[in-house]
Amino acid sequence: MTTMEAAPPADAAAVVVPSRFGRRAAIQAAIIVVILVVAMFVLPALTSTFWVKNFTSAAVLAIVAAATGMLYGRVGLVALGQIGLYGVGTWVTMRLGFATDWPYPVLILVAGAITAVIGVLLGLPALRLHGLYLALVTLMAAAAFLIILANTKFPTGGPGFRGVVIEVANSRQMRRPDIAETDYGYYRYALVVAVLMFALAAAHLVSKPGRAWASIRQSEAAALAAGVNTVTYKLWAWALASFMTGCAGALLAGHVGSPSTFTFTVEQNIILMAVVVMGGVASLWGGVIAGLLAAVLPEVLQDWGFSSNWTLILFGTGLLTNLLITSWQLDKAGIKE
Amino acid sequence: MIEVEDLTVRFGGVTSVNDVTLTFPGGACGLIGPNGAGKTTLFNVLSGFVRPYAGRITAFGDNLLAMPDYARARWGLRRTFQTEQAIEALTVYDNVLAVYEHTTKERAGRQAAVLDAIGLVGLGDVAFAKVGTLSPRQRRLVEVARGVVGTPRVVLLDEPGAGLPEAETEHLGAVIRTIPEQVGAMVVLVEHDMSLVQACCEWTAVLDFGKLLSAGPTADVLRDPEVLKAYLGQEDLE
Numbered sequence: 001m002t003t004m005e006a007a008p009p010a011d012a013a014a015v016v017v018p019s020r021f022g023r024r025a026a027i028q029a030a031i032i033v034v035i036l037v038v039a040m041f042v043l044p045a046l047t048s049t050f051w052v053k054n055f056t057s058a059a060v061l062a063i064v065a066a067a068t069g070m071l072y073g074r075v076g077l078v079a080l081g082q083i084g085l086y087g088v089g090t091w092v093t094m095r096l097g098f099a100t101d102w103p104y105p106v107l108i109l110v111a112g113a114i115t116a117v118i119g120v121l122l123g124l125p126a127l128r129l130h131g132l133y134l135a136l137v138t139l140m141a142a143a144a145f146l147i148i149l150a151n152t153k154f155p156t157g158g159p160g161f162r163g164v165v166i167e168v169a170n171s172r173q174m175r176r177p178d179i180a181e182t183d184y185g186y187y188r189y190a191l192v193v194a195v196l197m198f199a200l201a202a203a204h205l206v207s208k209p210g211r212a213w214a215s216i217r218q219s220e221a222a223a224l225a226a227g228v229n230t231v232t233y234k235l236w237a238w239a240l241a242s243f244m245t246g247c248a249g250a251l252l253a254g255h256v257g258s259p260s261t262f263t264f265t266v267e268q269n270i271i272l273m274a275v276v277v278m279g280g281v282a283s284l285w286g287g288v289i290a291g292l293l294a295a296v297l298p299e300v301l302q303d304w305g306f307s308s309n310w311t312l313i314l315f316g317t318g319l320l321t322n323l324l325i326t327s328w329q330l331d332k333a334g335i336k337e
Numbered sequence: 338m339i340e341v342e343d344l345t346v347r348f349g350g351v352t353s354v355n356d357v358t359l360t361f362p363g364g365a366c367g368l369i370g371p372n373g374a375g376k377t378t379l380f381n382v383l384s385g386f387v388r389p390y391a392g393r394i395t396a397f398g399d400n401l402l403a404m405p406d407y408a409r410a411r412w413g414l415r416r417t418f419q420t421e422q423a424i425e426a427l428t429v430y431d432n433v434l435a436v437y438e439h440t441t442k443e444r445a446g447r448q449a450a451v452l453d454a455i456g457l458v459g460l461g462d463v464a465f466a467k468v469g470t471l472s473p474r475q476r477r478l479v480e481v482a483r484g485v486v487g488t489p490r491v492v493l494l495d496e497p498g499a500g501l502p503e504a505e506t507e508h509l510g511a512v513i514r515t516i517p518e519q520v521g522a523m524v525v526l527v528e529h530d531m532s533l534v535q536a537c538c539e540w541t542a543v544l545d546f547g548k549l550l551s552a553g554p555t556a557d558v559l560r561d562p563e564v565l566k567a568y569l570g571q572e573d574l575e
Binding site for chain 1: 427431439
């Protein structure tokens with residue numbers, strides 16, 4: 001092999017490795033801090049209890065939206081059953097909340113963990129499917145959850161496994177954490193939990209699982225060839241999203257006190273997916289936008305005197321516009337998906 | 338060294354690899370043949386994506402077919418794809434790191450290992466650019482960098498030169514030639530561009546309709562009348 005030409009030298013020293021704590025990261029961190037300060041202190045000072053409650057709903061839904069968006073945008077899994085798991089988280093929290101005197105953070109974590117286990121049990125068979133079929137199966141699962149939920153009902157502090165009080169007059173509301181009894185306090189509490197959930201997701205996305213998910217999203221064959229155990233990593237993503245959704249369900253329990261099954265209807269899954277796509281799935285910020293779209297926008301429209309049906313029309317046109325623009329941009333960039 | 342013994346692959350009624358026995362000796366080996374000859378199928382069997390109907394494959398003394406697909410990368414088997422599969426959403430660095438961290442247990446020295454692989458293919462100046470922003474040639478090289486990072490034993494390259502102009506193929510050839518010596522892995526190159534095969538591979542095997550047609554030193558194989566017939570269709574010329 002004397003005719004071999006030398007390849008370009010491996011000049012590793014010349015490559016400048018961008019710092020994780022560089023200028024870009026600093027600006028990003030500053031933006032996050034400013035937004036959090038405004039959300040924590042400025043927003044509640046400017047608005048009434050009514051709006052603070054809506055923003056609490058937005059913070060809670062943002063977690064579910066971020067989890068759904070992460071599955072869709074980062075792993076390539078269309079999950080239309082998140083609202084069902086959201087209900088599971090709420091139910092588990094209420095049941096344990098009445099049965100024990102565990103502190104609220106423990107309730108949140110346990111509800112998240114149990115929801116993750118149920119999510120994974122559902123995911124084990126469902127993750128063999130792709131695209132539309134996975135979407136259909138998860139949507140059907142959400143319908144099944146709703147039926148179970150409608151029949152067992154949410155606990156109201158009664159006895160037995162279901163914990164439902166027979167006499168309505170004796171039914172109790174879900175308690176709130178001691179430090180967050182008021183609506184304003186609970187809003188800040190929900191916001192902190194949401195920030196922690198987003199941080200958990202972000203930590204996954206910038207590290208080994210995030211890179212494995214990006215590989216799986218692009219091509220499972222290429223991921224396998226790179227040594228990624230695709231089954232494990234898909235289940236991991238599924239478990240993380242279920243955990244986040246379960247924790248959001250736990251927040252909802254304390255937020256509304258006595259939840260209604262109407263919060264968990266099957267079409268809520270479709271609306272969730274619409275706002276998730278409208279918010280954007282490339283970044284976790286999309287989850288924040290989706291939460292605001294789903295929880296605050298309808299109230300704003302109602303406040304301005306529009307019928308609530310306008311929200312559905314807006315979400316429908318928003319979703320379509322988004323999909324059209326995305327495909328047009330992909331076309332322009334020469335990328336076919 | 339990869340020893341393929343009595344390998345047969347069937348898809349329903351189609352036999353795409355038919356009782357092939359073949360030993361890739363090491364270094365850089367070419368694997369050529371007309372379309373549909375079974376080259377990519379053989380790669381897919383090696384990667385574990387296709388289960389053979391019959392046969393054995395031993396690579397460096399290990400029974401390759403007994404390993405699950407994802408575990409073969411950990412063993413040291415790497416591959417690129419006919420349609421390039423560098424991960425668009427990640428930077429070049431993260432693309433290579435994603436392979437490294439799933440094939441190696443060691444965390445120490447991973448940055449150096451990843452940058453070495455990127456340097457080897459000559460992409461040092463775009464190491465932190467998103468793959469989605471790169472040219473087709475650069476994406477091909479990202480795939481090669483993914484193939485050589487860490488401690489690979491066998492690197493399968495499936496038409497890395499497809500769709501590249503001649504000037505760019507030259508650089509690719511230079512990179513491929515350095516893999517056996519600098520990385521210490523053997524290369525199997527599937528390629529239609531004969532100049533690339535001639536430039537890179539000292540040994541070549543030819544498949545045609547799922548059968549082994551010829552195997553040996555590249556220069557001898559390319560002079561083999563059977564090979565010329567399969568490639569140039571001499572039957573038609575006569």
